[in-house]
Amino acid sequence: MPRLTNDVHVSTWPDLQSKLYKGSWQTNLKRFRSPFAFRGLSDARSIPETTLSRLGGEHYRREQSLLRNFRKYAHRSTTQPDSVWNWIALAQHHGLPTRLLDWSFSPYVALHFATVDQTEWRHDAIIWCVDCVKMKKYLPDKLRKLLDEEESDVLTAEMLDRAASTLTAFDRLSPKPFLAFFEPPSLDDRIVNQAALFSVTSRAHMSLSAWLHEHKELFHRILIPAKLKGEIRDKLDQANINERILFPGLDGLSQWLTRYYSPGLIKKRKKRTYTGPICAP
Numbered sequence: 001m002p003r004l005t006n007d008v009h010v011s012t013w014p015d016l017q018s019k020l021y022k023g024s025w026q027t028n029l030k031r032f033r034s035p036f037a038f039r040g041l042s043d044a045r046s047i048p049e050t051t052l053s054r055l056g057g058e059h060y061r062r063e064q065s066l067l068r069n070f071r072k073y074a075h076r077s078t079t080q081p082d083s084v085w086n087w088i089a090l091a092q093h094h095g096l097p098t099r100l101l102d103w104s105f106s107p108y109v110a111l112h113f114a115t116v117d118q119t120e121w122r123h124d125a126i127i128w129c130v131d132c133v134k135m136k137k138y139l140p141d142k143l144r145k146l147l148d149e150e151e152s153d154v155l156t157a158e159m160l161d162r163a164a165s166t167l168t169a170f171d172r173l174s175p176k177p178f179l180a181f182f183e184p185p186s187l188d189d190r191i192v193n194q195a196a197l198f199s200v201t202s203r204a205h206m207s208l209s210a211w212l213h214e215h216k217e218l219f220h221r222i223l224i225p226a227k228l229k230g231e232i233r234d235k236l237d238q239a240n241i242n243e244r245i246l247f248p249g250l251d252g253l254s255q256w257l258t259r260y261y262s263p264g265l266i267k268k269r270k271k272r273t274y275t276g277p278i279c280a281p
Contacts, residue, residue: 006221010228012228020127039130042113048209049101049209050099063098070096104194105197111232111241118233129220130199132153136153157184167204179208181199190248243255
């Protein structure tokens with residue numbers, strides 16, 4: 001996707017904080033409540049697309065087979081209740097190609113994914129910010145009614161199940177393609193700690209980025225220069241936004257320690273005036 005007129009450019013950490021939380025004050029609530037869903041990408045040239053659409057070709061026709069066999073071979077106690085939305089959320093969570101895409105309510109979680117890979121530090125990063133409140137007007141009437149009844153801005157798996165108990169029924173909610181956001185069930189601590197949110201397209205083969213491109217008023221993008229990534233990464237680590245927290249367990253702990261004490265990070269720190277030992281986390 002080419003650069004857009006509403007792209008936001010930042011050059012400093014304070015500038016980034018201001019842009020991430022811009023528009024979060026809600027006059028009716030008298031609280032700071034951001035309406036945006038955030039997704040961070042380590043390369044600004046990348047675009048948000050579902051794993052199913054990235055397979056290319058006619059792989060989208062295998063959606064039902066993928067999900068059916070996932071449900072067949074997954075342990076029967078893995079998800080409760082037996083809802084297609086619980087199953088597809090679980091499948092996405094464990095890497096199966098689906099029409100879902102991961103987002104977060106937290107801009108800092110998005111920053112983590114935009115800066116965690118040091119091999120990508122030579123590239124500018126980007127944060128996609130999609131307005132979930134404005135998006136509601138593009139939802140089918142049935143989904144908008146549910147949101148109004150629940151006084152909510154995003155759907156849940158349970159609400160989706162009430163509106164459409166199958167993916168085919170979901171596709172038929174509107175003749176026009178649409179995009180919806182829903183909060184997944186708390187499958188594990190990773191879902192909870194990442195303030196996870198899923199987008200779901202109304203067609204298995206639908207291009208999420210193309211749909212957004214046709215509705216530019218719903219989103220903006222924050223462009224982060226490569227030279228700022230190191231500072232962002234260090235400050236996120238100090239704020240306890242890291243793999244140990246976002247991926248609870250020994251795997252996340254090992255990933256965090258490996259990155260934190262990596263030669264690349266030590267070399268970067270030695271460029272500073274401080275020449276003493278690196279403080280333990």
